């Protein structure tokens with residue numbers, strides 16, 4: 001029989017220091033201890049108390065201070081008589097006995113020398129020759145075989161390595177991981193990318209390659225999600241679309257494809273009429289816009305600076321050039337300048353001729369007639385020290401040209417047929433970069449430059 005530490009310490013009666021308040025308790029147990037110790041007296045360890053006290057002591061668990069003292073007592077090994085030289089505190093004895101060669105006996109199975117205190121443990125749990133039964137597969141193994149078997153028994157319940165939380169017999173694990181584990185990787189059947197099984201359904205609600213039926217219920221049964229937009233916009237034959245002549249006023253809506261083609265074919269005349277009325281409506285809009293634009297850009301300053309570009313080309317054409325119209329003030333007279341680069345009348349072929357004429361204006365009814373503002377024409381010299389050509393006049397009240405203009409105004413106006421000679425214009429720098437500048441200034445002050 002294996003003797004445990006507790007079994008032999010209970011048989012002891014040895015001297016130890018005693019705490020005064022434990023005295024009573026201890027003396028009452030003394031008799032019991034003494035009587036049970038007698039049969040084991042040969043096994044008693046040699047006790048050397050650290051104190052002079054000779055009072056017997058028990059190791060009852062509730063006498064903790066005394067126990068501490070006792071455990072600190074210095075003793076020899078229980079195999080002292082057989083030759084073991086070990087000598088230390090009582091509390092280290094158990095540890096020592098695990099290595100004490102005097103305490104060892106051969107295991108009856110594996111024949112290894114095992115300390116007596118460990119023999120029970122050895123034959124139950126560590127002896128390589130012990131016979132043991134696997135708790136999972138219930139098969140019998142020698143201790144040595146068991147070492148190899150442990151951790152490999154195919155009937156042991158183990159957790160799935162994918163951390164899905166499943167615990168199943170090892171032999172079923174491969175099948176679980178391949179087919180059932182919801183943490184296994186599976187390929188999406190539409191886009192072929194790999195997803196953890198329990199996220200696959202969520203993925204497929206967004207997968208760009210997952211097929212979706214056309215919301216217009218056209219002949220296309222289903223198509224990949226990412227192609228649906230283009231299909232609806234460009235190819236779906238069940239999409240209701242407006243007639244291409246919608247902007248012209250056609251209200252027809254029909255399915256793209258055959259239905260729409262038929263509508264267009266059968267309604268050529270109606271569509272033509274709609275287009276015609278749209279065109280005339282737009283023409284009206286254009287002219288309204290034009291006049292609005294003219295008003296915005298109208299010159300109300302009484303001064304026009306007119307740049308004539310492409311001089312050489314316009315010289316060859318010998319035609320009348322008309323300036324943009326302008327007003328003497330916001331509610332004043334409306335005027336226009338005309339220019340003959342190769343002359344007109346008395347200046348024909350020798351001079352540049354320039355005239356001003358009155359156009360019918362918005363406020364003519366309120367203005368004073370005849371027109372009597374002074375008018376001056378200036379041809380700019382574009383050199384650094386310019387010497388401009390200036391001609392001006394104050395209208396004579398008797399002149400026809402300055403009466404209130406009719407709807408078909410005088411075709412020429414009044415001015416200078418010999419404004420500047422063709423020779424002069426090529427001298428200095430009146431002509432530069434193939435352009436000349438003429439200023440026409442209309443002034444109510446009647447003061448004129450001479």
Ligand SMILES: [Zn+2]
Nearest residue numbers: 077079084100
């Ligand atoms: Zn020993």
Ligand SMILES: [Zn+2]
Nearest residue numbers: 107109110127
């Ligand atoms: Zn053994």
Ligand SMILES: [Zn+2]
Nearest residue numbers: 134136137153
């Ligand atoms: Zn097993």
Ligand SMILES: [Zn+2]
Nearest residue numbers: 160162164181
């Ligand atoms: Zn799993």
Ligand SMILES: [Zn+2]
Nearest residue numbers: 188190191207
């Ligand atoms: Zn997918």
Ligand SMILES: [Zn+2]
Nearest residue numbers: 214216218236
């Ligand atoms: Zn469709």
Ligand SMILES: [Zn+2]
Nearest residue numbers: 243245250252
């Ligand atoms: Zn139509």
